[in-house]
Amino acid sequence: MASTEHDANRARALGQELVAVHDWLRTELSRIRADVTAYATGSEPRPMRLRAHCTAFCAALTRHHTGEDTVGFPALADQFPELAPVLAELRTDHQLVADILRRLTELLDSIRPDNADTVRRELDGLAAVLESHFRWEERRLVQAFDGLEMGTRTGEELLGVTFALDRMRSARD
Numbered sequence: 001m002a003s004t005e006h007d008a009n010r011a012r013a014l015g016q017e018l019v020a021v022h023d024w025l026r027t028e029l030s031r032i033r034a035d036v037t038a039y040a041t042g043s044e045p046r047p048m049r050l051r052a053h054c055t056a057f058c059a060a061l062t063r064h065h066t067g068e069d070t071v072g073f074p075a076l077a078d079q080f081p082e083l084a085p086v087l088a089e090l091r092t093d094h095q096l097v098a099d100i101l102r103r104l105t106e107l108l109d110s111i112r113p114d115n116a117d118t119v120r121r122e123l124d125g126l127a128a129v130l131e132s133h134f135r136w137e138e139r140r141l142v143q144a145f146d147g148l149e150m151g152t153r154t155g156e157e158l159l160g161v162t163f164a165l166d167r168m169r170s171a172r173d
Contacts, residue, residue, distance in 0.1 A: 015142035017155050021064055022134040028057045029130065033123045040116035051108050058101045060161060061130075065094040067160020075158060076144050086140045093133045100126045 035050045073087045104126065107119045150158070 013146075014148060014150070014155060014158065015144075015146035018142060018145055018159060019138055021159055021161055022138065025057070025061055025064065025130070026134070028053075028060070029123070029127055032057055033120065033127065036111075036116055036120045036123060039111070040113060040120065042113065047108075047111050050111065054104065054108050058105060062098070062101065064160040065097065067156065067158060069094055071153060072145075072158040072160075075148060075150075075153060076141065079148060080144050083140070083144060090133070090137055090141075093129070097126070097129060097133070100129065 032050070032054050035053060039047060039050055069091055073091065076083055077087055100122065104119070104122050107115070107122055111119055145158075148158075
């Protein structure tokens with residue numbers, strides 16, 4: 001495959017990479033919510049594993065939003081200036097999510113069966129905010145990401161993570 005054809009295919013896949021990243025984050029959050037429920041009912045006695053899973057999820061979500069804020073969204077704004085209001089709202093959402101993640105991390109540092117419901121409610125709130133955010137972002141940005149002239153930027157730089165794109169490439173090759 002010629003380099004320019006590979007670059008064009010890579011750009012067209014970037015919107016689907018965004019969706020794949022969001023789907024993975026949804027799945028991981030669902031697993032964490034199930035882990036908290038299991039811990040609260042006494043069927044999961046290992047809060048250290050729960051904390052580790054949540055810490056990894058929070059780090060991945062933060063990396064994703066940071067990549068969008070610092071590289072992906074500025075690239076979209078340069079090529080598609082009409083998206084500026086959408087990108088500003090998404091950045092505001094990212095701050096809201098960061099605040100929830102801080103509270104969640106504090107709660108998980110002291111999780112016990114008697115406060116697990118509080119953690120679960122915080123996770124439920126995060127899930128609701130993220131679902132709304134992801135759906136709106138996907139409706140507004142998938143097509144733009146697919147049309148983005150990537151230049152030398154990578155999917156990881158633009159989206160903060162690359163795992164799904166790597167999987168798509170392996171499946172295609």
